[in-house]
Amino acid sequence: xxxxxxxxxxxxxxxxxxxxxxxxxxxxxxxxxxxxxxxxxxxxxxxxxxxxxxxxxxxxxxxxxxxxxxxxxxxxxxxxxxxxxxxxxxxxxxxxxxxxxxxxxxxxxxxxxxxxxxxxxxxxxxxxxxxxxxxxxxxxxxxxxxxxxxxxxxxxxxxxxxxxxxxxxxxxxxxxxxxxxxxxxxxxxxxxxxxxxxxxxxxxxxxxxxxxxxxxxxxxxxxxxxxxxxx
Amino acid sequence: xxxxxxxxxxxxxxxxxxxxxxxxxxxxxxxxxxxxxxxxxxxxxxxxxxxxxxxxxxxxxxxxxxxxxxxxxxxxxxxxxxxxxxxxxxxxxxxxxxxxxxxxxxxxxxxxxxxxxxxxxxxxxxxxxxxxxxxxxxxxxxxxxxxxxxxxxxxxxxxxxxxxxxxxxxxxxxxxxxxxxxxxxxxxxxxxxxxxxxxxxxxxxxxxxxxxxxxxxxxxxxxxxxxxxxx
DNA sequence: AATTATAAAAATGTAGATATTTTTAGATTT
DNA sequence: AAATCTAAAAATATCTACATTTTTATAATT
Numbered sequence: 001x002x003x004x005x006x007x008x009x010x011x012x013x014x015x016x017x018x019x020x021x022x023x024x025x026x027x028x029x030x031x032x033x034x035x036x037x038x039x040x041x042x043x044x045x046x047x048x049x050x051x052x053x054x055x056x057x058x059x060x061x062x063x064x065x066x067x068x069x070x071x072x073x074x075x076x077x078x079x080x081x082x083x084x085x086x087x088x089x090x091x092x093x094x095x096x097x098x099x100x101x102x103x104x105x106x107x108x109x110x111x112x113x114x115x116x117x118x119x120x121x122x123x124x125x126x127x128x129x130x131x132x133x134x135x136x137x138x139x140x141x142x143x144x145x146x147x148x149x150x151x152x153x154x155x156x157x158x159x160x161x162x163x164x165x166x167x168x169x170x171x172x173x174x175x176x177x178x179x180x181x182x183x184x185x186x187x188x189x190x191x192x193x194x195x196x197x198x199x200x201x202x203x204x205x206x207x208x209x210x211x212x213x214x215x216x217x218x219x220x221x222x223x224x225x226x227x228x229x230x231x
Numbered sequence: 232x233x234x235x236x237x238x239x240x241x242x243x244x245x246x247x248x249x250x251x252x253x254x255x256x257x258x259x260x261x262x263x264x265x266x267x268x269x270x271x272x273x274x275x276x277x278x279x280x281x282x283x284x285x286x287x288x289x290x291x292x293x294x295x296x297x298x299x300x301x302x303x304x305x306x307x308x309x310x311x312x313x314x315x316x317x318x319x320x321x322x323x324x325x326x327x328x329x330x331x332x333x334x335x336x337x338x339x340x341x342x343x344x345x346x347x348x349x350x351x352x353x354x355x356x357x358x359x360x361x362x363x364x365x366x367x368x369x370x371x372x373x374x375x376x377x378x379x380x381x382x383x384x385x386x387x388x389x390x391x392x393x394x395x396x397x398x399x400x401x402x403x404x405x406x407x408x409x410x411x412x413x414x415x416x417x418x419x420x421x422x423x424x425x426x427x428x429x430x431x432x433x434x435x436x437x438x439x440x441x442x443x444x445x446x447x448x449x450x451x452x453x454x455x456x457x458x459x460x461x462x
Numbered sequence: 463a464a465t466t467a468t469a470a471a472a473a474t475g476t477a478g479a480t481a482t483t484t485t486t487a488g489a490t491t492t
Numbered sequence: 493a494a495a496t497c498t499a500a501a502a503a504t505a506t507c508t509a510c511a512t513t514t515t516t517a518t519a520a521t522t
Contacts, residue, residue, distance in 0.1 A: 051282040062293035088386035156321035
């Protein structure tokens with residue numbers, strides 16, 4: 001998760017701690033989309049005054065995970081199919097662009113990193129609990145994609161990518177459960193990653209970019225179906 | 232300027248008012264890059280308590296215009312040539328992508344809007360003061376580019392664009408003075424815009440995208456020279 | 463059922479308390 | 493004497509508690 005790390009070696013303020021916790025709680029669904037975030041509850045739950053709590057909320061408003069209406073407080077940002085499609089399409093196009101730049105600019109260390117992370121991801125096996133499985137695969141999957149994107153060499157593009165990733169995160173959770181617990185889905189992803197790695201190492205920008213776009217768009221119909229089923 | 236408008240018909244909180252004013256003051260250089268933002272000064276200057284002031288600062292940290300170090304307060308974000316190049320390159324690539332999508336997705340209203348805004352921009356003349364000239368040309372130039380980008384139809388891409396625009400704004404101010412007060416520079420821009428409009432209306436995605444990229448990158452050497460001269 | 467007045471709840475803000483960092487001046491060492 | 497260290501003082505950042513304003517809920521009235 002992208003948590004705006006301002007400086008190393010410092011103990012974070014209460015506002016920042018509350019920001020981290022609340023962000024996590026929104027992403028993992030402890031606070032549901034559209035929920036009222038009542039100041040009195042937040043103060044109790046995060047054991048903090050209203051001032052720092054409002055700081056945390058303000059930052060999450062800037063990140064689009066919370067909405068504010070003046071004099072009426074804060075709510076968890078709504079989720080919708082339309083927004084999901086917009087986020088996924090925007091992110092897929094952006095990552096396709098980043099991959100093109102990465103192929104142009106990435107060095108040998110970049111290649112090595114990708115190969116390493118792809119390898120680690122491909123052998124997520126023999127895990128104790130299903131929950132472990134989900135968390136480990138998710139972490140390694142993210143690490144793989146981060147390694148690919150790093151090659152573009154642009155802090156700003158990586159920041160923008162990170163911001164869209166955060167906004168996608170609540171939708172991604174839905175897809176993740178579907179994918180990680182299906183052997184065939186996992187195998188499909190494994191193949192897509194392999195194809196992508198091959199195109200990257202061959203420095204085939206057009207192919208890699210197209211593969212990245214479609215790889216990132218595959219969750220859209222799945223999430224659509226799952227969210228439709230819920231409603 | 233992108234000011235995170237949360238809801239219509241509401242009187243903004245003091246925190247939001249301070250956010251707007253401080254953002255403006257940072258962009259127009261009233262607060263210089265690297266300046267300490269002393270809470271006691273901010274409180275006096277914006278006539279507000281520390282709580283709401285910190286809210287405003289937190290949002291600007293999220294937008295990368297302010298930096299925070301725990302227990303040591305806030306500073307105006309630094310400026311550097313490296314950052315400028317990164318922002319401009321990232322934004323140019325992003326706008327090139329947005330143009331490609333806009334050509335694919337834009338409707339007739341989009342075309343009409345572009346033609347209208349381009350026309351208005353081309354005839355910025357007979358203005359009273361030089362300052363008016365600068366402000367009017369800047370506003371119309373922004374409106375033209377906004378109209379082009381709108382066609383992509385993606386709120387998220389437009390948000391990301393807006394965020395990069397805000398981050399570019401302090402550098403842009405430097406370039407703006409150079410360009411608006413030079414007849415030859417203005418004429419050059421006029422031609423670039425005309426070429427871009429022609430490519431857009433012809434729905435030539437590759438050409439329009441390339442034109443947009445180079446159009447947005449032309450300020451880089453100019454800003455580089457001007458900032459080097461200052462230092 | 464709709465309207466208004468009142469009470470309760472909630473959001474937002476200020477002032478002052480607390481904790482941390484920075485400065486200053488003096489003491490100690492090289 | 494210059495540099496380094498130390499301890500107190502001042503400045504600053506951060507937080508809490510309470511005050512004020514606004515919104516929402518309740519109850520009484522038309």
